[in-house]
Amino acid sequence: xxxxxxxxxxxxxxxxxxxxxxxxxxxxxxxxxxxxxxxxxxxxxxxxxxxxxxxxxxxxxxxxxxxxxxxxxxxxxxxxxxxxxxxxxxxxxxxxxxxxxxxxxxxxxxxxxxxxxxxxxxxxxxxxxxxxxxxxxxxxxxxxxxxxxxxxxxxxxxxxxxxxxxxxxxxxxxxxxxxxxxxxxxxxxxxxxxxxxxxxxxxxxxxxxxxxxxxxxxxxxxxxxxxxxxxxxxxxxxxxxxxxxxxxxxxxxxxxxxxxxxxxxxxxxxxxxxxxxxxxxxxxxxxxxxxxxxxxxxxxxxxxxxxxxxxxxxxxxxxxxxxxxxxxxxxxxxxxxxxxxxxxxxxxxxxxxxxxxxxxxxxxxxxxxxxxxxx
Amino acid sequence: xxxxxxxxxxxxxxxxxxxxxxxxxxxxxxxxxxxxxxxxxxxxxxxxxxxxxxxxxxxxxxxxxxxxxxxxxxxxxxxxxxxxxxxxxxxxxxxxxxxxxxxxxxxxxxxxxxxxxxxxxxxxxxxxxxxxxxxxxxxxxxxxxxxxxxxxxxxxxxxxxxxxxxxxxxxxxxxxxxxxxxxxxxxxxxxxxxxxxxxxxxxxxxxxxxxxxxxxxxxxxxxxxxxxxxxxxxxxxxxxxxxxxxxxxxxxxxxxxxxxxxxxxxxxxxxxxxxxxxxxxxxxxxxxxxxxxxxxxxxxxxxxxxxxxxxxxxxxxxxxxxxxxxxxxxxxxxxxxxxxxxxxxxxxxxxxxxxxxxxxxxxxxxxxxxxxxxx
Numbered sequence: 229x230x231x232x233x234x235x236x237x238x239x240x241x242x243x244x245x246x247x248x249x250x251x252x253x254x255x256x257x258x259x260x261x262x263x264x265x266x267x268x269x270x271x272x273x274x275x276x277x278x279x280x281x282x283x284x285x286x287x288x289x290x291x292x293x294x295x296x297x298x299x300x301x302x303x304x305x306x307x308x309x310x311x312x313x314x315x316x317x318x319x320x321x322x323x324x325x326x327x328x329x330x331x332x333x334x335x336x337x338x339x340x341x342x343x344x345x346x347x348x349x350x351x352x353x354x355x356x357x358x359x360x361x362x363x364x365x366x367x368x369x370x371x372x373x374x375x376x377x378x379x380x381x382x383x384x385x386x387x388x389x390x391x392x393x394x395x396x397x398x399x400x401x402x403x404x405x406x407x408x409x410x411x412x413x414x415x416x417x418x419x420x421x422x423x424x425x426x427x428x429x430x431x432x433x434x435x436x437x438x439x440x441x442x443x444x445x446x447x448x449x450x451x452x453x454x455x456x457x458x459x460x461x462x463x464x465x466x467x468x469x470x471x472x473x474x475x476x477x478x479x480x481x482x483x484x485x486x487x488x489x490x491x492x493x494x495x496x497x498x499x500x501x502x503x504x505x506x507x508x509x510x511x512x513x514x515x516x517x518x519x520x521x522x523x524x525x526x527x528x529x530x531x532x533x534x535x536x537x538x539x540x541x542x543x544x545x546x547x548x549x550x551x552x553x554x555x556x557x558x559x560x561x562x563x564x565x566x567x568x569x570x571x572x573x574x575x576x577x578x579x580x581x582x583x584x585x586x587x588x589x590x591x592x593x594x595x596x597x598x599x600x601x602x603x
Numbered sequence: 604x605x606x607x608x609x610x611x612x613x614x615x616x617x618x619x620x621x622x623x624x625x626x627x628x629x630x631x632x633x634x635x636x637x638x639x640x641x642x643x644x645x646x647x648x649x650x651x652x653x654x655x656x657x658x659x660x661x662x663x664x665x666x667x668x669x670x671x672x673x674x675x676x677x678x679x680x681x682x683x684x685x686x687x688x689x690x691x692x693x694x695x696x697x698x699x700x701x702x703x704x705x706x707x708x709x710x711x712x713x714x715x716x717x718x719x720x721x722x723x724x725x726x727x728x729x730x731x732x733x734x735x736x737x738x739x740x741x742x743x744x745x746x747x748x749x750x751x752x753x754x755x756x757x758x759x760x761x762x763x764x765x766x767x768x769x770x771x772x773x774x775x776x777x778x779x780x781x782x783x784x785x786x787x788x789x790x791x792x793x794x795x796x797x798x799x800x801x802x803x804x805x806x807x808x809x810x811x812x813x814x815x816x817x818x819x820x821x822x823x824x825x826x827x828x829x830x831x832x833x834x835x836x837x838x839x840x841x842x843x844x845x846x847x848x849x850x851x852x853x854x855x856x857x858x859x860x861x862x863x864x865x866x867x868x869x870x871x872x873x874x875x876x877x878x879x880x881x882x883x884x885x886x887x888x889x890x891x892x893x894x895x896x897x898x899x900x901x902x903x904x905x906x907x908x909x910x911x912x913x914x915x916x917x918x919x920x921x922x923x924x925x926x927x928x929x930x931x932x933x934x935x936x937x938x939x940x941x942x943x944x945x946x947x948x949x950x951x952x953x954x955x956x957x958x959x960x961x962x963x964x965x966x967x968x969x970x971x972x973x974x975x976x977x978x
Contacts, residue, residue, distance in 0.1 A: 253855035353855045367653055413840040413863045414832065420864045421828045424871070427857055430820045446803040453796045454829055459790060465788040471894065478892055480628035480728045482802055482884060485891065488788045489795045496799070509857060516860065517853055519846065 233311040234265040238292035238302070240332065245365045249327075255352035258341070263332035264288045264324040267308055268316035270371065276603035277320045277372040278338050279363060280304060281380030281387035284511050285503060286453070287331040290323035291316075306586040313595035318603060319376065327362040328354040328510050336506030337346045337438070349435020353510050356383070360390045367398065376601050379403035379540075381583030382550065383511070386518050389558065392535040393520055401601055403540040403594075406547055407584040408554035409561070410519035415549065419456055419512040422451035426505045435506050444505045449496035451508060456495050461546035461579030467474050528557060529564035539569040540597045542590070544582035570597060608686040610642040613667035613677070615707065624702075627892075630727035633716070637741050638707035639663045639699040642683055643691035645746065651886060651978035652695045652747040655679060656762035658754030659830070659886050661879060662706040665698035666691075681961040688970035693978060694751065702737040703729040703885050710880030712813070724810020724947045726887050731758070735765045742773065751976050754778035754915075756958030757925065758886070761893045764933065767910040768895055772923045776976055778915040778969075781922055781958040783929035784903050784936070785894035790924065793833055794887040797826035801880045810881050819880045824871035826883060831870050835919035836954030903932060904939035914944040915972045917959035917965070945972060 249257045265288050270277060280290045282303070291308035293301050303493050308314045308321050325333040326353060336351040343350070367375065378388040378399050385407025392402040411419070426432055429447030433440050460468075469488040484490045524530040539562050543555035552573045562569045574590050576582040582590065617638050624632045640663050645652060655665045657678070663908050666683035668676050683689045683696050700708040703726060711726040718725070742750065753763040760782025768775040786794070801807055803824030806813050835843075844863040859865045899905040914937055918930035927948045933939050937944045951957040956964065 253853075255855075301824070314865065327973045410846065412837060413844040413861070414835075414837045416846070416861050417828075417832045417840065417863050417867055420867055421825060421832070422859075423857060424828060424868070425800065425825055428825070450800055450803070450825065453792075453799060458795070460789075462787060462789045465792065469788040471785065471788065478628075480630075480888075482798060482888075485888075486788070486791050486795075488792050492792055492795055493799070513857075513860075514857075559939060 229347050233309045234305065235292040235316055237295045238265050238267065238289075239267055239294070240288060242332065242410070243268055243364075243366065243369050245369075249358070249362065251352055251358045252355045253353050257327075257334070257352065260327055260334035261332075261338075262324055262327065262334070262362060263324060264268045264291060264366060265292075265302075266323075267291050267321040270320040271603060272375065273603075274361055275376060276318060277322060277367075277370065277375050279367070279375050279378045279391075280314075280321060280323045281359075281363075281378060282323070282326065283354055283380065283382040283384045284480060284508075284515070285499070286384070287329065288323040288325040288333075289331070290321065304584065307591070307594065311593050312378070313598055315598065319598070322366070322370065322372075324363060326354075328507060330504035330507040335504070336435070336510070337504050340437050346438045347506075348438055349506055351506060351510070353499075353515050355399055356386050356390050357394060359514070360387055360394050363387070363391075364395060364398070373398060375399045376603055377401035377403055377598070379405070380407075380415065380582065381405040383515055386515075389520065390518075392537040392539070393532065396534055396536040399537045401540065402535070402537040403597070404555070404558060405542045406580055407558070408549055408550040409521065409558050411516055415463040418454060419516055421454050422533035423509055423512055425450035425454070426509055428449045432505060437505065442532050443500070448500040448503060448505055448508065452499035452503075453492045453496040456492060458549045459579060459581045461548065461577060463546055464577050464579055467577070477555075528561040532558075532561045532567070533565050535562070535565065535567055537567075539567060541569060542572045542574060542583075542593065544574050544576045544579070546577050547580045547582060549580040606888035608684045609680065610667040610684045610691055610760070612670045613640050613642065613664075614669070615640050615663060615705065618741065618744050620737075621746075624733070626727055626733045628728050632702075632709070632727065635702055635737065636707075636713075637699055637702065637709075637737060637739060639697060640665060640667075640677075641698075641745075641814045642666050642696040643654040643694050645695040646978060648978075649746055649748065650680065650751060651693060652697060652745065652750050653687075653689060654742070654750050654753045654766075655683070655696060655698045655736075656738075656753060656759035657698070657701065658755065658757040658759045659679075659890070660874070661759070662704065663698040663700040664706070665696065667791075679959065682969065688966050688973055689754070690973065694973070697741070697745065697747075699738060699741055701729075701734045703882055705879030705882040710879070711810070711885070712879050721813040722881075722939075723813055724881055726881060726885070728888050730770060730889050731761050731765050734889070735762055735769050738762070738766075739770060739773070748773060750774045751978055752776035752778055752973070754780070754784040755782075756780040757782055757955065758890055761890075764895065767912040767914070768907065771909055771911040774912045776915065777910070777912040778916045779930070779933060781919055781925055781930075781955055782933070784896065784933050786891055787929075791891050793829060794891055796829050798884055798887055800825035800829070801884055803949075806933070809903075812880065818875070820875040823875040823878060823880055823883065827874035828867045828871040828940060831867060833924045833956060834956045836923065836952060838921055839952045839954055842952070903936040907933075907936045907942070908940050910937070910940065911944055912942075914942060916944060917947045917949060917958075917968065919949050919951045919954070921952050922955045922957060
């Protein structure tokens with residue numbers, strides 16, 4: 229459990245922010261807590277801090293493992309550690325559970341000070357912009373004025389992009405991986421099916437399931453199953469599962485016939501045991517709403533004009549959720565503004581989830597880019 | 604309601620077959636009924652009959668409308684009629700509701716003679732092969748020894764292909780449109796999500812919902828929503844809905860924000876009012892199981908060697924459910940056997956559902972092919 233280049237045992241920290249946070253929806257949070265982890269050491273110039281933003285189901289636990297839970301390895305552990313591409317001997321790396329999350333930061337599972345009960349669906353919808361505003365308070369708390377880099381995949385990449393727009397002077401490098409400048413109608417459609425699965429689960433109770441002592445597991449399970457299809461490529465699914473039969477024959481029942489069915493059920497069931505339904509719902513909405521060009525009549529180049537960071541943009545050939553063309557939209561808009569951008573389209577068969585894997589070329593690119601960041 | 608080239612008012616017919624039908628699952632049906640419609644007139648040589656096979660949610664009502672329901676126009680009315688590509692002045696066209704269906708043929712909604720109650724989930728799973736075997740009895744009943752053509756899109760195309768294998772001497776032309784020789788893992792995955800939505804609906808009651816006086820509408824609704832995403836192309840969805848907001852602004856709630864959400868909810872709700880859940884489940888299984896190459900170690904060319912028909916195979920450029928490559932698999936296997944095949948890859952933006960539309964080039968191709976069929 230402790231390979232030589234692991235950051236090793238880590239511990240989560242928690243910080244409370246007392247000042248009111250006005251959200252994009254117009255709602256206000258009187259204050260909030262964020263849980264986070266850090267790896268490596270902030271240097272004297274405070275110039276080596278890197279923020280890792282998580283995607284839909286990620287958390288602040290990016291690397292290492294817990295003393296009492298050595299199997300619980302961070303979700304991007306293959307990237308972060310001494311000698312790894314995001315090298316903790318050089319960088320001070322920060323992982324944070326986003327506002328509204330279900331891993332300890334203030335969210336629907338938290339106690340609403342006004343009612344003394346869990347927020348449930350009274351927790352206001354938060355957006356990518358809100359997350360970044362909250363993350364900025366964490367940066368202040370850590371004494372980080374300017375991030376050397378903000379990095380994320382998928383929804384995490386949207387946060388990196390948003391950092392470059394909301395705080396152009398506080399981010400030197402935005403690393404936007406397997407992401408998109410906004411969701412397509414098809415992307416929204418998949419999110420909507422997932423939401424309807426949860427919202428229509430009789431155990432959802434309008435979001436106050438905690439008060440009823442239940443969890444809308446059926447909805448969460450379906451939401452994860454349908455999302456999971458979009459994380460994998462058609463070709464990878466064909467290669468990994470094909471039409472392989474679980475029991476060597478057709479069962480002529482609704483039990484598992486094909487291995488892919490077993491896999492999806494397993495993923496769905498597992499997810500339903502640990503993820504919060506309200507957090508899932510609001511996170512899909514954050515995805516749907518993200519659209520920096522919205523206030524610029526859809527002109528992404530105009531929206532990105534205020535960015536000052538250097539960009540690393542990467543996409544994966546078999547990603548059909550956020551296909552390479554979506555990354556190219558970002559790249560073209562950056563180039564239009566004569567911003568510095570490195571773009572890589574990586575041949576990798578694993579679809580959208582490629583950004584989590586340690587594909588050799590992908591990691592070599594990340595390593596090269598991160599090595600060139602001055603601290 | 605009666606444009607000049609409509610077949611006009613039609614009426615469904617019903618026929619009962621008393622002989623036991625042994626199904627591929629090993630189960631036996633003591634007898635069964637099929638509802639069907641016919642358009643045009645069977646000629647003296649009985650050489651002009653065309654069978655139209657329906658896909659997942661289709662029925663025997665292919666063309667025309669009912670006297671007491673003039674809005675209820677057949678699902679392929681744009682194809683079938685006097686002067687239309689499948690010209691009823693030349694052909695005797697037959698539409699049939701498949702065994703296990705929910706439009707009147709014997710299926711889960713029928714009364715099980717053994718129990719005096721509706722079959723529900725006691726109705727045995729039927730396969731594409733079983734459907735074709737049942738359709739053959741209908742052909743006998745109609746006095747049709749050999750179909751001039753069997754035509755279908757998607758799952759309907761699989762039936763046309765199966766006809767050429769199960770009854771090589773009884774079909775002169777197999778018209779296989781927007782289809783595939785078997786489902787991919789991703790195809791199965793989408794079906795599995797739809798099934799789990801229905802199976803996990805508390806109103807499903809293990810398939811005996813009729814006895815409880817309820818319908819698993821939540822499950823049916825979700826099943827239809829997720830399936831609908833796969834029927835449309837990404838580009839068409841973008842063009843038709845894009846990120847268009849229903850109310851001109853973000854609602855910051857789980858009400859409808861984007862038009863695509865409204866569309867999917869509408870489609871799901873509508874479907875849940877008329878389609879039977881057990882039929883849906885078994886039909887997705889029929890799709891999953893279809894694999895003529897299965898007993899030939901996956902060698903499709905070997906599986907198709909016994910076909911004698913001429914083939915018309917067509918696919919649509921933006922169909923990602925059954926992409927053109929899937930049709931090409933069929934074409935290559937046919938060519939390997941030196942069978943006659945016309946193949947068209949049609950540039951049409953409407954995704955899988957293109958086969959239902961009257962795209963100009965598509966219909967011109969169908970017309971040309973059908974005109975050349977001797978009767």
